[in-house]
Amino acid sequence: MEVILSFLTGSLYAAGLYLMMRRSLFKLILGLMLMGHAANLLLFTIGGLKRGAPPFIQEGMSRLTGDFADPLPQALILTAIVIGFGLNAFAVMLIRRVHETTGTDDLDEMRHADGPIR
Amino acid sequence: MANPGRCGMVSGMASQTHTRAGFGGRAAGWLLALLAFFLFASLASCIKPVAEAGPLRFSLSWAPSLGVDFALAIDGLSLVFGMMITGIGGLIFIYSIAYMGGHPRLGLFLAELLLFMLSMLGLALADNLILLFIFWELTSVSSYLLIGFENEKPEARAAALQALLVTGAGGLALLAGFLLMGAGGGTMTISALNGSSFAHGGHGLYLPTLILICLGAFTKSAQFPFYFWLPNAMAAPTPVSAYLHSATMVKAGIYLLARLSPALGGTPEWRFLLVGAGTLTLLAGAYMAVIKTDLKQILAYSTVGALGVFTMALGIGGETAAQAAIVYIIAHAFYKGTLFMVAGIIHHETGIREAERLGGLWRAMPATAAAALLALLSKAGLPPFLTFLGKETLLKATLDSPWPWILTGGVVIVSISFVVAGAAVGLMPFYGPGKDYPKTPGRVPATFWMGPLILAAAGLAAGLGNGWMDRWIVSPAVSAVVGKQVQIHSALWHGLTPELGLSALAVLLGFGVYFIWSRRFRSAITWWNPHPPEWVYHAGLRALDAVAIRINRTLQSGYLRYYIIISVATALLVIAAPLAGVAPGEFHLERWLDGHAHEMALAVLMLLAAVMAATAPARMTAIVALGVVGYGMALFFMFFSAPDLAMTQFGIETLSVILMVLVVLRLPPQKKYSSPPSRLRDAGLAIAAGGVVTATLLLATHFPQGSALGDFFADNSYISAHGRNVVNVILVDFRAFDTFGEITVVSVAAIGVYSMIRQPARKKKADNR
Amino acid sequence: MMPVPMIIIAPILIPFFTALACLAAWGRRRVQRRICILGAGVLCLAGGQLFITVWRQGVVTLRLGNWPAPYGIILAADTLGASLAAVAAVIGLAAIVSATYGMDRRRETEGFYAIAQVMLMGACGAFLTGDIFNLYVWFEVLLIASFVLLSLGGGKAQLEGTVKYVALNMVASAIFLAAVGLFYGVVGTLNLADAAVKVAEVNAPALMGAIGLMFLLAFGIKAAIFPLYFWLPAAYPTPSFPVSALFGGLLTKVGLYAMIRTHGLLFIPHADFWGPLLLTLAGLTMIAGMMGALSQRGFGRIISFNLVGHMGYMLMGLGLFSPMGLAGAIYYMAADMIDIATLFLIGGAVALATGNAGGDTRRMGGLWERRPFLAALFIAPAMSLSGLPPMAGFWGKLGLLRAALADRHYWIATAALAAAFLTLLSMARLWEAVFWKPPPSERHGGPERGPERRPEQRPEQRPDQNIPFVRGYAPILVLAGLSLLLGLLAEPAFQVARSAAENIIDPAAYIRAALGEAP
Amino acid sequence: MNDPSARKEEDIMKASDGAAAAAHAPVAGKARATSLVLSTAATYLLPLLLFLSVYALARGHNLPGGGFIGGIIAASAFSLFAITHDAEAAHRALRLHPRLYIVIGLFLAGGAGLAPMVAGKPFLTALWADAPFLFIQEPNTPLIFDTGVYLVVIGGVMTIFISLMED
Incomplete structure (x- = not known):
């Protein structure tokens, strides 16, 4: 299954990057969110995929035994998901505020912050 | 205000600070003069010990790890320069009180002058290459501030910048040269470098080092083709011109060459570089000095000529040439400093700096006229002045050099030019018929003429006391330059030699040219006013700006998508490189068969959703597609033993979608912006980048991994941390610090959204507080 | 029981609780000001104390x-981390x-x-962290935090810059x-130290190369190196x-710090590939950045x-990766943090003094007469940035050049x-435009006229806004003084930098301290 | 110094806020009218979901759940309530300003980390008490920490949502 998820991860990265190369603010944010998903999926895939072996210590046992899923990547992904949510929520609000301020959705018109001489 | 050039400047401020700075500034000026004379006396007290027992050394550790010590050495050469710096410095401070008197920023001026004097003194005494460089750069900075002192004038600012850039660029070359030299010679201590392996071309890096050091010295000492900044620097107040640009700073490069000539000199490369640059410089200076009419310009170009003479003499090498250089340097300081101060007095009193519009001033300013006459005679090289001795020795050296005719001819030509230029400053304004001036010259205060007169008289005294000079001053200095102990004996009269004949010829021709000096003559030769080096400077700066704007327009285009494209392309280029060598078999694609049908279906669904999100024309479709990807992730987490993740992802995805909908509903309808070719290009790039990720991931998942971390958590989660949900135990205990950071992120994001909402959208950029 | 080195976590907890107190005092300006300044002041003390501790005792760690390491997260302060934390605290204050x-x-x-x-x-x-995910x-x-600060207030150009940054x-x-x-x-x-041990056992050159380059890319964007810096001048x-x-003062340097910190882990195995790559990027960053300026x-x-x-200079030191070069880079890094922060603060004061909020230097001038103190303060960071002695920037460059x-x-x-x-050219022009040139209202003709339109009729141009001494000049004075001090005390400062560099090049002490007595 | 202008700016803002509120009022009213069923459901769902979220928090150490998941459940409940009612009602249901949830949450988490430092142990060392406290069998600092996480998630999400709805 790692192979398939590897390809899926790559595809999500590709879709995300493609969206970020568009001129629309909205697509930019969409792309960022897809990239976030892609990174999480990558982390999950790299952690090793195990079916039906969640990292819970059963009642009566004192440690995980057998072929259990590596809990560490899961914890890392959980952290990354929540961090990603915070960043995305802020970014979503930002594009809305940017749209209100500039009156456009077109990133090509947002060049007041740079340009040849300023 | 006293100086007519400063008329419109900061009038409001001047009235406030006039009285305050007036007295304080004067007192400070006298105090600083005293300080300078004290330093002069201290140095003078070293003359005897140095001449009898060799150099005095003093060293303090500063940054030994970087090869920098606060090491000072006083030998004959540094004594000559140190005494010039402090002695003339003291006179200049007194002179400044009169020249700049009543100026609202006299205090600042004196402070900058003091900074310069101390830097220059440090330069002359430093016995460590980097320490010398530090003082070298400090003189550049202080001279920048001094040249641009009258900062309301555009030409002063431009001249300051030019001097800074030219000497600054040379300084950087010098630093590189010093570092190479220190590395090659194994030490940064100058006196230890003399006998080092680096000496006399015996090192592979000798030539680049020499060129770099010469670049530094030539820019600082206004050698051809870098001399153009020096005449422009005459935009500075005259005390600065007199001090920096005749007597001291421009000689820093000469000093450096003299200082390093035991370590670097004597090779054909050295001779070629120095004699070549020196000769070109003296010819250029000689010519330009004759065709100028502005007093300060005349003096500036004749200084250029003199600097060429020094460089040439050091390039020829040997005892005689070194003696000529030292004697000439001392003499030049006496007469050129005097003439500059005289020019300043004339300008200050009459408001005019054009030689031809001046005349008959000797009645109004007899003491100044006397000083000028002494300086002129010295400059012309008449006995018994020191210059006479210098010129004799120089002619002797050039006649003995490998190229006797060219060099001797050059010296004669520059001597003629010196006479003409000296007469234009020292004779023309004082004699002949009086002219009309914007200001009627009044009585010149003693503080004003004292400096030039003392200096000129000292020049005469030095010439008369040449025996004493030879024994105590010149011999130790020449010893330092040639790197061995020598004893100099010179005499004002040593028979009818060819040198005497050439010297007399130069004087006669010089006065001859001066007396037939007329408009016609000058206009006949002024047609050629060469400024190519300066033209190169301006064109270079313009080109630099044009290139900068060009580069910036290309790179910093303002289009976010190009920024992203460049970043992604860079990523592809660099990351694909190590992956290129991997054989296809190493990816083990056959592993795909281990997937279950529902998992594969989900993967395909997510893939389609991703494509849909990327291409959907309507916003809501794209959001739904994004949601499908997110919930698909949650399902995968579920399938592969991560229930906590699945629940979190499910909740977060729901919140995200609601958020997106809430926000996006207010955006205007989607438009198609980009053209199909650019879409194709972007898609290709994006897919390639995705491919790199896939490839890396394929390699990594096949890599036999084993983590001690997972096992530790599995073993200790319940026993040590009392929790059965290992993921949660990691989050709140094993790695709670990550969670600690993470909740900070969520909080800040929320606060950020909150503040952003509370601040109303402003159409205009408003930055007022 | 062994005393716990609390001091190492203080630079993280002090600002955390200060931020919390500021949040609690939401909307109350004076209270927040006092809390925040107090917190930053205490942070400075803690940073200094941490630095002294590390300097005396070597690497300080906290599990x-x-x-036990490498299972939990550790904080590990070596000379590099501790000194940068101390500098960051001063800049923050x-x-x-x-x-x-x-x-x-x-x-x-x-x-x-x-x-x-x-x-x-x-x-x-x-x-201070010794864990790579924690670093993330x-x-x-x-x-x-930078997103929020950047968007705070939200003018048009500001928001547009924020989008690119984000x-x-x-x-x-x-x-x-x-x-x-x-x-x-x-x-x-x-765990970084554990990884340094284990990375030697990994035999996967292509894979490790790709991972290393991904790190380089990620840190490179943060550190604004060529050709990944475009977001910075916009934001x-x-x-x-x-x-x-x-x-x-802080952000790009953190990216570069991460590069230095992970260099030994990721790049060492292929030094002959990384060295030239980093040096090429360093050279391009220098030239592209300065041309932009x-x-x-x-x-x-x-x-x-x-x-x-x-940033190119620091990258250059990393690319050289010799004790002298890296020490030069670290020295330069501290100097550059201070100088850039100082110059931005001066830029703010200048904008207020000229009433030119946008900071357009073509409409500035005359501050040499009107604000001589500010002008004098500008000289220190400008000289340091230009690498002129005896400022701190000179010594860093000297080390780099020697290496x-x-x-x-x-x-x-x-x-x-x-x-x-x-x-040097850029700083001299800035000096000329802001301080030496007469203000636009007093300029008569000349080629350097800016795009001003009848400046006397611009009501928002209030050129004489007062800059309070303590709050306005003191921070600049302290930073400029620090830059000068770092330059005059070149030997001790360079010793610190060299010890930091040696710890990076030979991380044995770091590894020993970080892994402790763990199995 | 420039008080008048500042006041003026505030006035303008108030005015614009008012205008925005006026503009939104009919929409909000309409939404409430059309989804009466949903809003009633949300009212009753809220306590239920909140209980569930506390349960998830409390059992998180041993079963799926924990501060994040609990927080997300609670935040979803409040969000649903906010969407079906209005921001004002959500404020009332939360009782405290959501920003204070964040402050309290961060304080609990930070405090749970600090507590062991008093005992001379490193930051975030888990302390477990033997004696039960109220209905919690083994009071421990990780639970306090997790509660902090829980409150921060609620506060964070609700701050974002309510800000958005008030805008």
């Missing part, structure tokens, strides 16, 4: 949650004090103080996260100047491009000298 006069009320009360503290917390966390977390803390930095984060995942997958650990000059100072006329933008160009020449990397030395020349 968070009392779990200066920026926060400046904010009390240079910000509008709304930005000030609604978030600045709390978020600025979070930013300090993130920077200190990044400098601190990067994200820095990132979100987009590229979130890409960097996604790459960073992926690289951490891959790294864990291959090496099997997150840094747009917010209020205390924010710019904070950013200029020459093409600009806005104060903040000139400084921003200078910041980019000077480059010693290793016969002549062309990078040439690029470094060229960049120094361009900096």
Whole structure:
């Protein structure tokens, strides 16, 4: 299954990057969110995929035994998901505020912050 | 205000600070003069010990790890320069009180002058290459501030910048040269470098080092083709011109060459570089000095000529040439400093700096006229002045050099030019018929003429006391330059030699040219006013700006998508490189068969959703597609033993979608912006980048991994941390610090959204507080 | 029981609780000001204390949650991390004090103080952590804090700059996260010291190469190196100047710090590949950045491009990777943090004094007469940035040049000298435009006329806004003084830098301290 | 110094806020009218979901759940309530300003980390008490920490949502 998820991860990265190369603010944010998903999926895939072996210590046992899923990547992904949510929520609000301020959705018109001489 | 050039400047401020700075500034000026004379006396007290027992050394550790010590050495050469710096410095401070008197920023001026004097003194005494460089750069900075002192004038600012850039660029070359030299010679201590392996071309890096050091010295000492900044620097107040640009700073490069000539000199490369640059410089200076009419310009170009003479003499090498250089340097300081101060007095009193519009001033300013006459005679090289001795020795050296005719001819030509230029400053304004001036010259205060007169008289005294000079001053200095102990004996009269004949010829021709000096003559030769080096400077700066704007327009285009494209392309280029060598078999694609049908279906669904999100024309479709990807992730987490993740992802995805909908509903309808070719290009790039990720991931998942971390958590989660949900135990205990950071992120994001909402959208950029 | 080195976590906890207190005092300006300045002051003391502790005792570590390394997260302060944390604290204090006069009320009360503290917390966390995923977390803390600070107040150019900043930095984060995942997958650990041991056993050159490059890319975007820096000049000059100072002093340097910190882990096995790559990027960064600076006329933008160009110097030290070169880079890093922050603060004061909020230098002038003290203060960081002695920047460059020449990397030395020349030109022009040139109202003709339109009729031009001495000049004075002090005390400062560099090049002591007595 | 202008700006803002509120009022009213069923459901769902979220928090150490998941459940409940009613009602349901949830949450988490430092142990060392406290069998600092996380998630999400709805 790692192979398939590897390809899926790559595809999500590709879709995300493609969206970020568009001129629309909205697509930019969409792309960022897809990239976030892609990174999480990558982390999950790299952690090793195990079916039906969640990292819970059963009642009566004192440690995980057998072929259990590596809990560490899961914890890392959980952290990354929540961090990603915070960043995305802020970014979503930002594009809305940017749209209100500039009156456009077109990133090509947002060049007041740079340009040849300023 | 006293100086007519400063008329419109900061009038409001001047009235406030006039009285305050007036007295304080004067007192400070006298105090600083005293300080300078004290330093002069201290140095003078070293003359005897140095001449009898060799150099005095003093060293303090500063940054030994970087090869920098606060090491000072006083030998004959540094004594000559140190005494010039402090002695003339003291006179200049007194002179400044009169020249700049009543100026609202006299205090600042004196402070900058003091900074310069101390830097220059440090330069002359430093016995460590980097320490010398530090003082070298400090003189550049202080001279920048001094040249641009009258900062309301555009030409002063431009001249300051030019001097800074030219000497600054040379300084950087010098630093590189010093570092190479220190590395090659194994030490940064100058006196230890003399006998080092680096000496006399015996090192592979000798030539680049020499060129770099010469670049530094030539820019600082206004050698051809870098001399153009020096005449422009005459935009500075005259005390600065007199001090920096005749007597001291421009000689820093000469000093450096003299200082390093035991370590670097004597090779054909050295001779070629120095004699070549020196000769070109003296010819250029000689010519330009004759065709100028502005007093300060005349003096500036004749200084250029003199600097060429020094460089040439050091390039020829040997005892005689070194003696000529030292004697000439001392003499030049006496007469050129005097003439500059005289020019300043004339300008200050009459408001005019054009030689031809001046005349008959000797009645109004007899003491100044006397000083000028002494300086002129010295400059012309008449006995018994020191210059006479210098010129004799120089002619002797050039006649003995490998190229006797060219060099001797050059010296004669520059001597003629010196006479003409000296007469234009020292004779023309004082004699002949009086002219009309914007200001009627009044009585010149003693503080004003004292400096030039003392200096000129000292020049005469030095010439008369040449025996004493030879024994105590010149011999130790020449010893330092040639790197061995020598004893100099010179005499004002040593028979009818060819040198005497050439010297007399130069004087006669010089006065001859001066007396037939007329408009016609000058206009006949002024047609050629060469400024190519300066033209190169301006064109270079313009080109630099044009290139900068060009580069910036290309790179910093303002289009976010190009920024992203460049970043992604860079990523592809660099990351694909190590992956290129991997054989296809190493990816083990056959592993795909281990997937279950529902998992594969989900993967395909997510893939389609991703494509849909990327291409959907309507916003809501794209959001739904994004949601499908997110919930698909949650399902995968579920399938592969991560229930906590699945629940979190499910909740977060729901919140995200609601958020997106809430926000996006207010955006205007989607438009198609980009053209199909650019879409194709972007898609290709994006897919390639995705491919790199896939490839890396394929390699990594096949890599036999084993983590001690997972096992530790599995073993200790319940026993040590009392929790059965290992993921949660990691989050709140094993790695709670990550969670600690993470909740900070969520909080800040929320606060950020909150503040952003509370601040109303402003159409205009408003930055007022 | 062994005394716990509490001091190492103080630089993270002090700003955390200060931020919390500021949040609790939401909307109350005076209270927030006092809390925030107090917190930043205490942070400075803690940073200094930490530095002294590390300098005396060597690497200080703390096992968070009392779990043995490499299983739990550890904080490990070596000379590099501790000294940068100390410098960051001073810059934070200066920026926060400046904010009390240079910000509008709304930005000030609604978030600045709390978020600025979070930013300090993130920077200190990044400098002190010994765990690569934890480093990611601190990067994200820095990132979100910088997002919020950047968008605070929200003018048009500011928001547009923020979009670019957000987009590229979130890409960097996604790459960073992926690289951490891959790294864990291959090496099997997150602890930096443990990884340094284990990475030697991994035999997968292509894979490790790709992972290393992903890290380089992620950190490279944060550190604004060529050709990944484009977001920076668009974003840094747009917010209020205390924010710019904070950013200029901290953010890019954290990216570079991460590069230095992970260099031994990721790049060493292929030194012959990494060295030339880093040096090439360093040279290009210098030239591109300085060329950018020459093409600009806005104060903040000139400084921003200078910041980019000077990242090249630090990258150069990393590419050389000799004790002298790396020490030069670290020395330079501290100097550059201080100088850039100082220049941004001066830029803010200049904008107020000329009434030119946008910082367009073509409409400035005359401050040499009107604000001589400010002008004098400008000279210190400008000289330091230009590499003029005896300021701190000179010594860093000297170390870098010596190292480059010693290793016969002549062309990078040439690029470094060229960049120094361009900096000199850029600073001299800035000086001329802002301080020496008469103000636009007093200028008569001449080729250098800016785009002003009848300046006497611009009501918003209030050229004589008062700059309070303590709050306005003192932060600049302290930073400029620090730069001078770092220059005059070159030997001790260089010793620190060299000891930091040696710890990086030979991490044995770091590894021993970080892994402790753990199995 | 420039008080008048500042006041003026505030006035303008108030005015614009008012205008925005007026503009949104009919929409909000309409939404409430059309989804009466949903809003009633949300009212009753809220306590239920909140209980569930506390349960998830409390059992998180041993079963799926924990501060994040609990926080997300609670935040979803409040969000649903906010969407079906209005921001004002959500404020009332939360009782405290959501920003204070964040402050309290961060304080609990930070405090749970600090507590062991008093005992001379590193930051975030878990302390477990033997004696039960109220209905919690083993009071421990990780639970306090997790509660902090829980409150921060609620506060964070609700701050974002309510801000958005008030805008």
